[in-house]
Amino acid sequence: MDQRIINLYDEYTHRPLSRDQFIKKLVLLTGSMAAAMGVLPMLEGTYAVAQTSPTADLFTERVNYPVEGGQMKAYVARPIAVKPYAAVIVIHENRGLNPHIEDVTRRAAEAGFLAIAPDALSLLGGTPANEDEARAMFAKLDMPATISSFAATLPYLRQRKDCNGNIGCVGFCWGGAMANNLAVSVPELKAAVAFYGRQPDAAQVGKIKAAVQLHYAGLDERVNAGKDIYEQALKANNIRYESYLYEGVNHAFHNDTSAARYNEAAAKLAWGRTIDFFRTYLA
Template sequence: MNQRVIDLFDRYTHGEMDRRKFLEKLTLLAGSSAAALALLPVLENNYAKADLLPEGDPRIKTETVAVQGINVYLAKPSSGEKWPAVLVIHENRGLNPHIKDVTRRLAAEGFLAAGADFLSTAGGTPADEDKAREMIGALDKAATEAAARNVVAALRARPDSNGKVGAVGFCWGGGLVNRLAVTDPTLDAAIAYYGMQPDAKDVAGIKAPLLLHYAGLDERINAGIAAYEAALKAAGKTYELNVYDGVNHAFNNDTNAARYDKAAADLAWSRSVAFLHKTLG
């Protein structure tokens, strides 16, 4: 697919324009309204493909619990008593079927995985993704960070947790994981997929080891890499930074045909699982 089309979609999904303006620009790029409409199913997420590890798989157990007003989708191995815990933080579309699938996949890897819905206080993640993005944009930053810390504390205190807690986030969630690492000194590990970087002046507060995944074509997010890495090095922080050449923002999202890249997603996933076992096991 034309990279200009993917870049336009990325700008739209991150709030630079409304749907009407996006469709106008897409029509110009595609050459006609019919061609633009034909591109939409490829650009937008298809949650019919969100079950790499379906609900009901015998390897895992799932339930939904509440943590101080935040609904949390829990998945854990079907056998055993205690596991390392991992908070899973969604993209700017809320706790959708794809993120629930990621949560189940982590459970199958031997973790107590918790997909938190940070739109819970606004009524929960809606089916309408445009509405979800608007709701994400309206969240109070400090309150959201506090909610994430509350979930981390709740996971650590659970009797089925081994007492160690990490966090993994994607897109908006990757940015929140970076900020959580800054503001929660108890966090034991942090993985950010193509997430906005924290302010360089705040990096000194990070205690957790970091695993950072970036997409080579993601100019918007990658503009902050150099300053972040320089601050991490200056502060002597433990981190691993990977840039996956030739792939787009959201390359891990297997429900998005235009941006998903299986090779990069599989490599990043294997690195993430190994990192979590090393830091939390």
């Protein structure tokens, strides 16, 4: 697919660009409305194709737990056997808690973890089905309060009998930035993995106690602009970290609901590295 189309979709999903403006620009790039409508399903999420992790061999549930201002909603998955597990907080993109992220949560559970995916939009009523509505709701979030709400997931997990107290997080896009912010804000966090996520303020990196793993897409100029400064700060503060750059792939390469941006080889490699990282630092 024309990289200009991928870049336009990235602009649409991350910047103040209305759907009407996006469609008009997409028509100009593709040559016609019919061609634009043909391309659109390859860009937007098709959740039915992403149900790769069945629930039959897992325990799953939906939970609420208290945060300042109300209740955080979350999806939970773990192996069926009732015993304490290391826990992984799965943090969604700027579309909220959707079927794809629930599927990723089950993948973490299949790897032997207690996995929980909080909904950042909980205090606004929860993630709507319409992705445009969800993205608009993210602009209403107060980030310090949202970071605190995600941080509240740790004490909730620790009081569960199926958690052994070792907790990490993994986030994608908006969630990647949140994973970096949690690493800065929550010293009890043992491991943080960020997929193509915005970096924290370099001056705050010294607060990190967790081991950090970073995954970047080679074609993702927007996020990669802060990559080197972050890594320099990690080195300067002697933070344990790993950083991987996947050449020739786009932002959101791990999201298998978007055919145009998903890269199977990079996604499987990055996810394998993520699970190995958690098994090392959450043991």
